[in-house]
Amino acid sequence: MLKIDLSKGERKEVEEEVAEDRPIRLFLNGKPLLTLYATPSHLRELALGYLLGEGFLRGREEVEGVWEEGTEVHVRLKALHPPDPNLPGVRRKEKRFKASIVSKAMALLHSSTELFRKTGGTHAAALFTEEGRMEVCMEDVGRYNAVDKVLGWGMERGVDFGGCFLGFTGRVQEGVVAKCLRAGLPLLASLSAPLASGIRLAEEGGLTLVGFARGSRLNVYTHPERLEL
Amino acid sequence: MLKIDLSKGERKEVEEEVAEDRPIRLFLNGKPLLTLYATPSHLRELALGYLLGEGFLRGREEVEGVWEEGTEVHVRLKALHPPDPNLPGVRRKEKRFKASIVSKAMALLHSSTELFRKTGGTHAAALFTEEGRMEVCMEDVGRYNAVDKVLGWGMERGVDFGGCFLGFTGRVQEGVVAKCLRAGLPLLASLSAPLASGIRLAEEGGLTLVGFARGSRLNVYTHPERLEL
Numbered sequence: 001m002l003k004i005d006l007s008k009g010e011r012k013e014v015e016e017e018v019a020e021d022r023p024i025r026l027f028l029n030g031k032p033l034l035t036l037y038a039t040p041s042h043l044r045e046l047a048l049g050y051l052l053g054e055g056f057l058r059g060r061e062e063v064e065g066v067w068e069e070g071t072e073v074h075v076r077l078k079a080l081h082p083p084d085p086n087l088p089g090v091r092r093k094e095k096r097f098k099a100s101i102v103s104k105a106m107a108l109l110h111s112s113t114e115l116f117r118k119t120g121g122t123h124a125a126a127l128f129t130e131e132g133r134m135e136v137c138m139e140d141v142g143r144y145n146a147v148d149k150v151l152g153w154g155m156e157r158g159v160d161f162g163g164c165f166l167g168f169t170g171r172v173q174e175g176v177v178a179k180c181l182r183a184g185l186p187l188l189a190s191l192s193a194p195l196a197s198g199i200r201l202a203e204e205g206g207l208t209l210v211g212f213a214r215g216s217r218l219n220v221y222t223h224p225e226r227l228e229l
Numbered sequence: 230m231l232k233i234d235l236s237k238g239e240r241k242e243v244e245e246e247v248a249e250d251r252p253i254r255l256f257l258n259g260k261p262l263l264t265l266y267a268t269p270s271h272l273r274e275l276a277l278g279y280l281l282g283e284g285f286l287r288g289r290e291e292v293e294g295v296w297e298e299g300t301e302v303h304v305r306l307k308a309l310h311p312p313d314p315n316l317p318g319v320r321r322k323e324k325r326f327k328a329s330i331v332s333k334a335m336a337l338l339h340s341s342t343e344l345f346r347k348t349g350g351t352h353a354a355a356l357f358t359e360e361g362r363m364e365v366c367m368e369d370v371g372r373y374n375a376v377d378k379v380l381g382w383g384m385e386r387g388v389d390f391g392g393c394f395l396g397f398t399g400r401v402q403e404g405v406v407a408k409c410l411r412a413g414l415p416l417l418a419s420l421s422a423p424l425a426s427g428i429r430l431a432e433e434g435g436l437t438l439v440g441f442a443r444g445s446r447l448n449v450y451t452h453p454e455r456l457e458l
Binding site for chain 1: 233235236238245250251266329332348370400402403426441446453
């Protein structure tokens, strides 16, 4: 790659790391379901999280098997249903989080995005316990994929999503909120902006949506009752 | 919206502008083609640019009519073909641009993103002449949509894309490069990172791909011969 620095009138050849995005084909019970452009790692988690977040399944007990073959990932479910179009609301309505813990968690997420620091080409999502412990952090060229990988990871391990919150680096559109509602997460915090559709769905579903979670500030767009000072 | 400032122990209610994203339904010759989540403005341009960039049409002479109905946009083509899967290479291989002009254009783009400044929720694309004059700048919640709107705008006005370059704020995946190749643009510059798929396709198609175009620096990932100091 050629680096041009006009202030120095300089042209310099340098090596630089670039984020890899590949078409990943997802198969459900033997049939091709869709192709995702994703960072080619954690494909099991990507597939399981995608299926959970889009309503194809509700929990790991429904999964018979999951395996990778190169850039293909195969999931076998015990019973195949069309995806459930209904979105559950947040189940544990009484759940509360400390604002200071969310704030520190987001600083931790910000400092944990290694692939982003190297390439500038990825988004990250992370699962935090209510004490602010980071259970897992996933980076991916697709912001939806990063969320899917975290949800898939959590589902495989039987994590109680209802007691956790999701940290995220991307803009929050309704698609991301829908994934959180299906997983049963009560709070989603992002370093970036929410979009109108994300706010609308979070309001309806009872999810607490935090945006621009930077430094010691949090913007709370919906259900602020769940955040304690 | 509630603003929490932990450093001051403060909770404050404030009004804030949020980027609007709506499902926009695109109809081709009377039939629904797809739904795009987009900022609901410039829907004609969005539809025409989408069709040009995805290979459904090659130029405005193929368009019989285009009209908006609320959040629907309808395009009628004189003849309907399946989208051409072949990507043309850059047609004007001899075209050259001054690095200093690209650099200044990107600074202008950066300072022109009004909706982003208000909401933090949008991407922008702009068309520049070889002298660095900004012909049009479009902002949209979807980075692909912003490019589509610029291409549609240019096609309707009969702009010679082969003599222009595209300025962009988003990460460059192969989908964006494909749109530029179909429109006939020889150079694409972004404020953000390229992804591996974008670099591969730009290399193959003969497009000059510039990333991280910030301040007086340009990273040139492919076909640097087109950039003159």
